Amino acid sequence: MGTSRSLQSxxxxxxxxxGADSVRxxxxxxxxxxxxxxxxxxxxxxxxxxxxxxxxxxxxxxxVIRGGGTKLRWGPLTRPADVILSTARLTSIIEHRYGDLxxxxxxxxxxxxxxxxxxxxxxxxxxxxxxxxxxIGGILATNDSGPRRHRYGAPRDLIIGITVARTxxxxxxxxxxVVKNVAGYDMGRLMTGSFGTLxxxxxxxxxxxxxxxxxxxxxVTAPSTALLGSVLAAxxxxxxxxxxxxxxxxxxxxxxxxxTVERAAEQQASEVENLALxxxxxxxxxxxxxxxxxxxAHAARPWNKSGCVIKVSTLLAEIPSLLDWLRxxxxxxxxxxxxxxxxxxLLLRLDGADDEQERVAIQLxxxxxPGEGHVSVLRASADLKKRxxxxxxxxxxxxLMQTIKRQFxxxxxxxxxxxPGGL
Numbered sequence: 001m002g003t004s005r006s007l008q009s010x011x012x013x014x015x016x017x018x019g020a021d022s023v024r025x026x027x028x029x030x031x032x033x034x035x036x037x038x039x040x041x042x043x044x045x046x047x048x049x050x051x052x053x054x055x056x057x058x059x060x061x062x063x064v065i066r067g068g069g070t071k072l073r074w075g076p077l078t079r080p081a082d083v084i085l086s087t088a089r090l091t092s093i094i095e096h097r098y099g100d101l102x103x104x105x106x107x108x109x110x111x112x113x114x115x116x117x118x119x120x121x122x123x124x125x126x127x128x129x130x131x132x133x134x135x136i137g138g139i140l141a142t143n144d145s146g147p148r149r150h151r152y153g154a155p156r157d158l159i160i161g162i163t164v165a166r167t168x169x170x171x172x173x174x175x176x177x178v179v180k181n182v183a184g185y186d187m188g189r190l191m192t193g194s195f196g197t198l199x200x201x202x203x204x205x206x207x208x209x210x211x212x213x214x215x216x217x218x219x220v221t222a223p224s225t226a227l228l229g230s231v232l233a234a235x236x237x238x239x240x241x242x243x244x245x246x247x248x249x250x251x252x253x254x255x256x257x258x259x260t261v262e263r264a265a266e267q268q269a270s271e272v273e274n275l276a277l278x279x280x281x282x283x284x285x286x287x288x289x290x291x292x293x294x295x296x297a298h299a300a301r302p303w304n305k306s307g308c309v310i311k312v313s314t315l316l317a318e319i320p321s322l323l324d325w326l327r328x329x330x331x332x333x334x335x336x337x338x339x340x341x342x343x344x345x346l347l348l349r350l351d352g353a354d355d356e357q358e359r360v361a362i363q364l365x366x367x368x369x370p371g372e373g374h375v376s377v378l379r380a381s382a383d384l385k386k387r388x389x390x391x392x393x394x395x396x397x398x399x400l401m402q403t404i405k406r407q408f409x410x411x412x413x414x415x416x417x418x419x420p421g422g423l
Contacts, residue, residue: 010061010082013202014041017055018048026084033078033382035064042086046163046171046202050294052085053200054169065196067108067135067407071142075195076376076390079417085200087137087409093117094203102160104205107137123208126152126243130299137201143193146299147244147257150342152209156192161205164191164198171202177223190404197419198408212243212259216269217291219284220276221253225327226251229320231281236342238275240268245342246298248325249267254341255298301338302349308357308380310348312337312364314373319344325367354384361388391420 007025014023015058022044026037043049056063058255063083066072067303087108094104105114107227112132115124128146129139138144140162145154152158164187174187191201222228230246235245235256239318244257256262256272258265269285276283286294302309314322319341326335326348338344350357357380365375377390394401398421405412405423 010038013055013059013085014039016210018043022089024046030084032072033385035081035084037064037084038082040066040084040086042088044089046090046165049085049087049090049200049202050169050171052083052166053054053165053167053414056083056085056413057167057169057409058412060413062413062416065137065141065200067138067141068110068131068133070131070134071138074142075376076417076419076422077382077385078415081416086285087135087200088330089382090137090202094124095373096121098123098208101208101210102205103208103281104161104203105136106203107135107140107201109136110134111136111139118208119211122211122212125158125206126209127155127158128299130303136204140192140201140204141194145340145345147246147255147295147340149340149345150245151241151243154192156189158206159188159192159204160207161374162188162191163202163204165200165202167199167414172199175205195418196415197405197423198414200414202326212261212265215257215259215266215287215291216265217258217286217294218256218269218272218276219253219286219294220256220272220281221251221283222276222281223252225320225323227279228323229317230279231276232319232341234275234279234314235272238271240271242268242272242342245340247319247338247341247346248298248301249337252323255294257295258324286408297381298338302336302347303379304337305349305351307334307351308361308384308404309378310350310361310364311376311378312339312348312373313375314346316341316342316344318373319346322346322367354387355382357384358387365392389421394420 024040026040030037030040041052043052061083062081063085064081066084067087090108092105092106096103110417111134118124126148128148129144140155143155163173166172220231222231242256243259246255258268273283273285334351337346337348350360375392377388400421
């Protein structure tokens with residue numbers, strides 16, 4: 001455990017803060033990385049969650065925030081902690097303003113369930129990360145996104161308001177229909193991607209979009225990286241408006257999706273098909289059940305196989321040379337590269353020994369000059385995480401990050417170690 005405090009004293013104190021029905025003794029299933037928690041606390045409301053943080057900060061009790069648990073092992077190794085603060089009871093849609101296309105949702109609500117409820121008014125939050133069990137808070141904390149990022153942006157682009165519980169127990173609201181930002185920060189953007197190291201996200205207000213009437217996906221296959229690059233450049237510079245432009249390699253193809261009214265989806269899909277065929281690539285248009293199965297299989301890559309998963313952010317023009325580098329056996333025999341080709345955010349899965357994975361990650365980082373790309377490790381073995389700085393070097397930004405961390409979490413109890421530079 002993280003300290004010498006006893007299990008019973010933790011249980012008694014936590015129960016006094018949130019009530020006995022919100023506290024349970026942790027089991028082996030709650031453990032991950034170096035975290036072997038003593039208890040799990042699941043507050044029933046935002047005020048109770050603030051009380052837990054105030055207690056933990058006052059008594060210097062390290063804790064880990066957990067939503068659906070799908071990304072607990074992303075990024076750096078979490079240092080030992082005694083308590084898991086669960087958002088499992090914060091699952092409500094607080095308000096759906098369907099006339100204004102906005103909704104305020106608690107952090108523990110699974111995105112898939114939220115979108116099913118919003119669909120009653122043919123609206124949804126246009127986020128589609130790979131893990132269906134992912135919660136609103138977890139998706140925001142990791143800034144996780146899926147194929148539709150091409151059209152709608154990342155989570156931080158869709159937030160118009162946020163509520164967080166600070167480590168002093170107070171609730172802070174910013175943006176949207178609520179009060180102004182505190183301390184001069186754009187709180188929505190600051191918390192999105194912070195990996196829970198600054199505060200607990202309690203709820204968020206999102207811009208919604210209408211559910212599309214129709215969908216078509218063009219599958220473009222090219223035999224060479226040069227042709228892939230040519231087709232990609234043509235797609236992104238065309239007048240079409242895809243919701244997703246995804247790379248899959250192997251085998252070396254793009255999935256280009258159009259979601260709009262029936263006629264527009266058909267016309268734009270045909271335009272991209274002709275564009276690909278005119279350049280010598282193969283092309284096919286899918287819809288209905290075949291299209292749904294295609295995207296379901298795509299979402300599972302690269303998470304459904306073993307190995308580490310590395311996030312690569314790069315320029316569109318660099319994607320063909322990156323593929324050539326990987327295919328020249330630099331990455332070994334078992335790898336795949338998938339993701340947002342249209343915005344240059346890709347996921348590389350590497351299998352094999354940790355030594356080989358480490359070598360490729362280091363060489364991959366060395367390929368990019370400052371401003372041309374970034375490499376971060378999302379999933380890896382504990383041993384590999386010890387060797388690699390998951391977020392890479394943050395350089396001159398680290399002192400500023402440390403200052404912000406001290407301002408929001410002076411006792412250093414929130415998700416210890418999960419931020420850049422060990423924050």
